[in-house]
Amino acid sequence: MKAIEIRNKYLNFFKNHNHKIIPSAPLIPENDPSVLFTTAGMQPLVPYLLGEKHPEGTRLTDYQKCVRTTDIEEVGDNRHLTYFEMLGNWSLGDYFREESIAMSYEFLTKELGIPNEKISVTCFAGDEDCPRDTLTAECWEKAGIPKERIYFYGKEDNWWIAGEEGPCGPDTEMFYDTGKEPCGPDCQPSCDCGKYVEIWNNVFMEYLKKDGKYTKLVQKNVDTGLGLERMAMLLQGKQTPFDTEIFKPIMDRLGELAKKDDIASRRIVAEHLRSSIMIVADGGRPSNIDRGYILRRLIRRMTRQMNKLEIDLNELGALIDLDINVLNELYPELADKKEIIKEVIIQEKDKFMKTLIRGEREFEKVIKRIKDQGKNTIDGEDIFKLYETYGFPPEVSKDLAEENGLKVNMDEVDKLFKMHQDKSRLGSEQKFKGGLAGTGEQEIKYHTATHLLNAALKEVINKDVHQMGSNITAERMRFDFSCDHKLTNEEKKQAEDLVNKWIQEDLQVTVETMKKENAIKSGAECMFIEKYPEDVTVYTIGNVSKELCGGPHVKHTGELGNFKIVKEEASSSGVRRIKAILE
Secondary structure (H helix, E strand, O other), rough: OOHHHHHHHHHHHHHHHEEEOOOOOOOOOOOOOOOOOOOOOOHHHHHHHOOOOOOOEEEEEEEEEEEEOOOHHHHHOOOOOEEEEEEEHHHHHHHHHHHHHHHHHHHHHHHHHOOOEEEEEEEEOOOOOOOHHHHHHHHHHHHHOHHEEEEEEEHHHHEOOOOOOEEEEEEEEEEOOOOOOOOOOOOOOOOOOOEOOOOEEEEEEEEEEEEEEEOOOOEEEEEEEEEEHHHHHOOOOOOOOOOOOHHHHHHHHHHHHHHOOOOOHHHHHHHHHHHHHHHHHHHOOOOOOOHHHHHHHHHHHHEEEEEOOOOOOOHHHHHHHHHHHHHOOOOOOHHHHHHHHHHHHHHHHHHHHHHHHHHHHHHHHHHHHHHOOOOEOOOOHHHHHHHHHHHOOOHHHHHHHOOOOEEOOHHHHHHHHHHHHHHHHHHHHHHOOOOOOOOOOOHHHHHHHHHHHHHHHHOOOOOOEEEEEEEEEEOOOOEEEEOOOOOOHHOOOOHHHHHHHHHHHHOOOEEEEEHHHHHHOOOOOOHHHHHOOOEEEEEEEEEEEEOOOOOOOEEHHHHHEEEEEEEEEEOOOOOOEEEEEEE
16 A cells, blocks of 8 residues: 555545544744754644644644654664654544544554554553553453553653653554564563554643643643554555655665665665755755754765765756655645755755865875874774764765775774764753743743734835744744845844834734635735645734734733844845844
């Protein structure tokens, strides 16, 4: 069964169970400080999981484009992906355990045709925060899963929360038995031996974790996620996602172009190319910070592997054309963005080639120093420094060293890289430890302030200024907007004064639900119009701002306090960034 068939079956199944199909949110999240990219289907729905009313009702389903960055260095093995698609369905205070499990079982066995004996499930074992989830086990028995294939695990396996705080709850995971021999008499879904593969996760979200304490949410929600690539792999009887129709054409072409083949390198190129295409299509651009740096890293890692495969880098444009054509069935919108996608990726590749040339010059200095010292081995620290400072690939250093009759202490290089990866992963976890619960009183104020700043910049600069993204915490707001020049001090002051003028006028903030078409006709502005469902929420602030938005917002602008711009800088090409605070 092809991936597009699985997706369509999923959406139609839940549509027939009274769920409204909503569009995928873009990969570049709006007003979410916790992550660089959209990492899960529930992420754009947090306000509604916390109690806001969704314009499409209480039963929703969609496919969500996702990027997760913690395992970039692992891509190249037989399973890790940076970009993936998550199928999901949600109950916002509607059905709960029994109906959710009954629908999941029906979809797996009847729609996808998975035999009952291939399915095992796990439930939450309970602890001091939440009791043992015997109700979920009973629901699975009622659906048709025997007791011997129902397992109980602790929070590490069967509790879901995005980050350290936010909406959360016990979950139940569904596993597919691949038919491999068990690793031993105690082989269970918790094993990593490959016999069991997780295929779906249903979270019974009834708690809110805040300041280390668990309280009950105002409503009981269900949040589910099913990975499309993994399900396609299993249903097609393939060993890896790279063997499915999503990747096979590009993998085969790379094999034809490669003068020196390496399966891990081909997987890295195929995966990072797809990820880069999807990020650029949703507005991402390479830079030295945040998500721009992730995109830069993906393109550079892909370029290094093309070099390793000895593929002519001038083939990159044709590879992008091929990949967009392969992905057309799943993402037809890519065709209209093909030229900008090619321009961004190829420009970044060209910049990196200059980096490689600079790195080679520095490497020659290292070789001279080593030979002058009468040594025959290059320290791992020298190799790692070339990578860290110039982005010079260690495998290239190793090849050049051997050409010059020198050895490289690769064990030391590997050790330094592991330390670097652990530090990066720890930093990423620290940066985003706040989770997806940023909807406190101060965050709501900043959310409203972004609308006022957007309106002010349209007046001060020109009406064609548009929001390109925002990042809100309890301490400050960050606002990205389209602009081709550095703001003057006068422009910054005018924008700041306008926002404060509207705050002092204590303008009313009103909200209404209407058809998307009517909202646009009424003059409401939005980012990524395609991400919104047919029925949308429109927030109006006096007569100065009208935007499609998920909320939440204050009731009157007078609640915000004094608005102050603390910094204005470049974000990426054609995009400026303002950092501001409310005093």
